[in-house]
Amino acid sequence: MIQDQDYELFRSNFQRFLAEHVAPYYEQWEEDGLIPRELWYKLGENGFLCVDVPEQYGGYGAPVKYSLMLVQETARAGFTALAVAIGGQSELVSPYIQNIGSEQQKHDWLPKMVTGEVVVAIAMTEANAGSDLQAIRTQAVRQDDHYxxxxxxxxxSNGRHADLIVLVAKTDAAKGAKGMSIFLVDATLQGVGKGRSLKKIGLHAQDTLELFFDHVEVPVNQLLGEENQGFTYLMQELPRERLSISMMAMGSIQGAIELTAQYVQERKAFGQYLSQMQNTRFVIAQAEIKAKAAAAFLQQCINLYQQQQLSITDVAALKCFITDVQGEIVDQLLQLFGGYGYMQEYPISRFYVDARVQRIYGGSNEIMKEIVARSLLGK
Ligand SMILES: Cc1cc2nc3c(=O)[nH]c(=O)nc-3n(C[C@H](O)[C@H](O)[C@H](O)COP(=O)(O)OP(=O)(O)OC[C@H]3O[C@@H](n4cnc5c(N)ncnc54)[C@H](O)[C@@H]3O)c2cc1C
Known part of the structure; x- marks a missing residue:
């Protein structure tokens, strides 16, 4: 069992891992549009996947903040596509199986997710149903001992490498939210198809795909929890996903400030360093001030989550606030790099393109505002 005082040591071990196993190769992975499968095994071997999984299922049983810190550090180093990958495995899917899965499902999947032998994806969104998840059309029909x-x-996300797909489908097409269920779908089953990698404006190393299910026979024992309770489970687990996105935002804000502070102390214009100009100083100071406010709100939500008291409204407010702040800050900091900020070889450009989607996925920020408004004004 990891002790709390090991937290900073764990962070520095992970930073070393990123410097050794990720930094030298990341540009190539961006060109390939894929993080290599071997990295998943390396992450597992080094104990950086699903660290909060209890020891009886192969994890460390570490406090959630350890797991969250890994996505924060990955984003801080500028590897947000990898943060999304790790977050998908450790922050999104693992809690579903830990909290809702049967004993058999936990034994079957969690230990392999910890070692990286199994990579997972979570599949909710459809071409005609993103924010409006109740409108999904993927159907699961019970036939004897299969769906x-x-x-x-x-x-x-993680679509290409996914060995396991946590799939949201309708089990009662006539009902909206009350007709949804969640399945653990082995990606090697006949009828599971993987489409082309989608070309994105950022997160270039992330394998984001379309998935197809053509008469896939999923054994009944791979239903997660109870039939038609899928929406309730989603509501229960979405706070962790939004917390993870918020951690990535925090990491990215910190990383962008660090990069920029260094650059402006090296670059000169009109005979002085950029760091000596009042505009530069104010932009960086303003970023730091907002980062401190965001960090305090984030810490409050992590504490609430650890006490199992983080509400959907609070985490929606956090996700919306911190990803908006991330967008503003990276945009303003990139400006301080001038033309170099627009060049791919300068990592600030990656912080910029990778930030944009943070306001869209995990529930768009408009949906987050709707949730907050509902808590004040009702439906
Ligand atoms: C890079 C990337 C990775 C992703 N990874 C995954 C993944 O791993 N698994 C997965 O299931 N999904 C994933 N998604 C999907 C993501 O969660 C959805 O794109 C998101 O929920 C928005 O849905 P949509 O794209 O259908 O937009 P829409 O729902 O069509 O929304 C379009 C616009 O309308 C606004 N809008 C919609 N409803 C309302 C409303 N009621 N009030 C006000 N405004 C509204 C939205 O905010 C948005 O601005 C990913 C998306 C991206 C881009």
Whole structure:
């Protein structure tokens, strides 16, 4: 069992891992549009996947903040596509199986997710149903001891490498939220198809795909929890996903400030360093001030989550606030790099393009505002 005082040591071990196993290769992975499968095994071997999984299922049983810190540090180093990949495995899917899975499902999947032997994706979104998840059309029809699944999903992170797909489908097409269920779908099953990698404006190393399900026979024992309770489970687990996105935002804000502070102390214009100009100083100071406010709100939400008291409203407010702040800050900091900020070889440009989607996925920021408004004004 990891002790709390090991937190900073764990962070520095992970920073070393990123410097050794990720930094030298990341540009190539961006060109390939894919993080290599071997990295998943390396992450597992070094104990950086699903660290909060209890020891009886192969994890460390570490406090959630350890797991969250890994996505923060990955984003801080400028590797947000990898942060999304690790977050998908450790922050999104693992809690579903830990909290809702049967004993058999936990034994079957969690230990392999910890070692990196199994990579997972979560598949909710469809071409005609993103924010409005109740409108999904993928169907699971019970037949004896199987469900027959038909449908398709889009924008699925970790899609290419996924060995396991946590799939949201309709088990009662006549009902909206009350007709949804969640399945653990082995990606090697006949009828599971993986489409082309989608070309994105950022997160270039992330394998974001369309997935197809053509008469896939999923054994009944791979239903997660109870039939037709899928929406309730999603509501229960979404706070962790939004917390993870917020951690990535925090990491990215910190990383962008660090990069910029260094650059402006090296670059001169009109005979003085950029760091000596009042505009530069104010922009960086303003970024730091907002970062401190964001960090305090984030820490408050992590504490609430650890006490199992983080509400959907609070985490929606956090996700919306911190990803908006991330967008503003990276945009303003990139400006301080002048033309170099627009060049791919300067990592600030990656912080910029990778930030944009943070306001869209995990529930768009408009949906986050709707949730907050509902808590004040009702429906
Ligand atoms: C890079 C990337 C990775 C992703 N990874 C995954 C993944 O791994 N798994 C997965 O299931 N999904 C994933 N998604 C999908 C993502 O969660 C959706 O794109 C997101 O929820 C928005 O849905 P949509 O794209 O259908 O937009 P829409 O729902 O069509 O929304 C379009 C616009 O309308 C606004 N809007 C919609 N409803 C309302 C409303 N009621 N009030 C006000 N405004 C509204 C939205 O905010 C948005 O601005 C990913 C997306 C991207 C881009």
């Amino acid at each position: 027959i699944i038909n449908g398709s999903k889009t924008f699925i």
